[in-house]
Amino acid sequence: MAMTAGVHLPQAGPAASGEALRRTAVLAEELGFADVWVSDHLAVPTGSDYPPSAYVFEPLTTMSWIAAHTKRVGIGTTVLVLPMRHPLNVAKSVATIDQFSGGRVILGVAAGWLEAEFDALGIPFHERGARTDEAIKMLRNFWTNDHITETYPVHQSTLASMRTLPQPVRHVPLWIGGHADVALRRAIAVGDGWHGAFLSPEQTEKRVQKLRAGRPEETFAISMRTRWDALLDEEDLILYEIDRYREVGVTHLVPEPRQRTVDLYMESMQKMANILVRAGVEMEK
Secondary structure: HHHHHEOOOEEOOOEEEHHHHHHHHHHHHOOOOOOEOOOOOOOOOOOOOOOOOOOOOHHHHHHHHHHHHHHOOOEEOEEEEEOOHHHHHHHHHHHHHHHHOOOEEEEEOOOOOOOOHHHHHOOOOOHHHHHHHHHHHHHHHHHHHOOOOOOOEEOEEEEEEEEOOOOOOOOOEEEEOOOHHHHHHHHHHOOOOOEEOOOOHHHHHHHHHHHHHOOOOOOOOEEEEEOOOOOOHHHHHHHHHHHHHHHHHHOEEEEEOOOOOOHHHHHHHHHHHHHHHHOOOEEOO
């Protein structure tokens, strides 16, 4: 299968700003990246090791901003913590962004892992799996049907001939995040792809084997977010790891530069694009 690549934008930390997001998104499009990506954290405990910054722009709002300044690139979440938001709000926001962008949204979703964040929102952490599964059903229903009559017990949501328009321009790909078996099963059952993060090729291989056993079709994406920074990491190591990810079945990569200024971030993106071309990754020109 052909391998494609996106790039994570400077949405968090000292390099993050509206202007930085605009400049890097436009550059990503010019360099031929297939898509651009943003992350999701609403509240971060003081002193936590991860995420590395508590300064994080809200992802759905950020996606709308990016859509306004680009024409071609896909716009994705890596990943939206689905149970932290009501699915009706998510459905409306994503459909709006998809409409405004001309059908470019890729929605990466997961159940989440940061218990303190759920506590801050007043959402039971132990319900996150059930909320995620029901939320996915709700999104698909809201995006494809009209005059909806349905009850969703986990979210205590009742619709009696309700309308939730507009709907997305086209089928919004849902890439399911998470590394545990329950996340892999969810991806196989309801996903259009799987989106992992920061696993080595060796750690990724066994997960891809499970995913492909259930979803062998080429249209099912296998995506991996990496910490590669082309200005900080050895080019030969990046090339080696790209080849290894390809060997184990990864079809899409999302490198995330670690630079702390927008100019260096963009320089890293440019060098990363050259490395990807050298590795035979498909870039769109």
